[in-house]
Amino acid sequence: MLSEFSLIDRFFARRAARARSPSSAADSANSALRKGTIALGIGDDCALIAPPAGEMMAISTDMLVEGRHFFADVEPRALGHKALAVNLSDLAAMGAKPLAFTLAFSLPRADETWLAAFSDGLFDLAERCDCELVGGDTTRGPLNLCITVFGSVPTHVALRRDAAREGDDIWVSGTLGDARAGLGIARGEWQANANDAAHFRRALERPEPRVELGLALRGLAHAALDISDGLAGDLMHILERSRMNATVDADALPRSAQLSRLPADVQRRCTVAGGDDYELCFTAPVAARASIEKVSDNVGIRATRIGTITAPEPAAAAPTIAWHDAAGAPLTLTLQSFDHFHAD
Secondary structure, three states, X not given: OOOHHHHHHHHHHHHHXXXXXXXXXXXXXXXXXXXXXXXXXXXXXXXXEOOXXXXXXXXXXXXXXXXXXXXXXXXXXXXXXXXXXXXXXXXXXXXXXXXXXXXXXXXXXXXXXXXXXXXXXXXXXXXXXXXXXXXXXXXXXXXXXXXXXXXXEEHHHOOOHHHOOOOOEEEEEOOOOHHHHHHHHHHOOOOOOHHHHHHXXXXXXXXXXXXXXXXXXXXXXXXXXXXXXXXHHHHHHHHHHHOOEEEEEHHHOOOOHHHHOOOHHHHHHHHHHOOOOOEEEEEEOHHHHHHHHHHHHHHOOOEEEEEEEEOOOOOOOOOOEEEEOOOOOEOOOOOOOOOOOOOO
């Protein structure tokens, strides 16, 4: 029977220590550089972290609750990946470089097979993004995962939500709607062939944080966020903070070949209001178009222009999004993004 501390040591602390141990002279030099930011990791009452000189610390926390954010039958390796991915996505949206994270979770029981797979998925992504586990907490209870991630970003290039400017292009990375399609299929709302259904399920359970793109957008983009609750609502956060309006071409929203095979109304619902995409939505000046296309090619992540930031109406009480189709005809869309306290 695993105790709390043997569980931590076997599946988390040892793996974190291995990831931090240099295996060559070059690795030793890199490790020395890392110690300038993570002076003390797992093993004490607190971790000690300092951002590089001239940079600010970027911090974000996300919680995943069984039955609300993931199904009970999700594969634990995928769950380990997603738990960290949704936090790294927030760093990407700020143009921040990942440094470290903490993990606090409750488990109904100490299942060694489950823990091995979960920690593999977690550390595979952590090591790929050079993000070190530096602490956390465990307890017994319903399955609940909470990660806090730490990154750093130079003050003058942080991608904030309040920085959109009139005339900016609005861009999104990747494709939208696949995760929402996966949720709909799991709930029986609509159907797809077996291959497409597997694609949608993977999109829902294994989102890819756009860290490289976020870093590449430093100095190019004005405002950014990650799309976690659906484009319609998340873009509105930029507009509210920036005190701007927007026009968006609903037909320009990028979608996968798999999503394009679903009914048109389902595609619209998934791309406009679907959550769990974890793609980046950002604004940038028209003059940056060529540079953005170049950096998106360099990092291998598609970026698509979908609209324009416009000035607010003088008497407007709140920002608005004017939706239109590819021909420019106005659309009346009542689709709403996800809200935890208004969801069924």
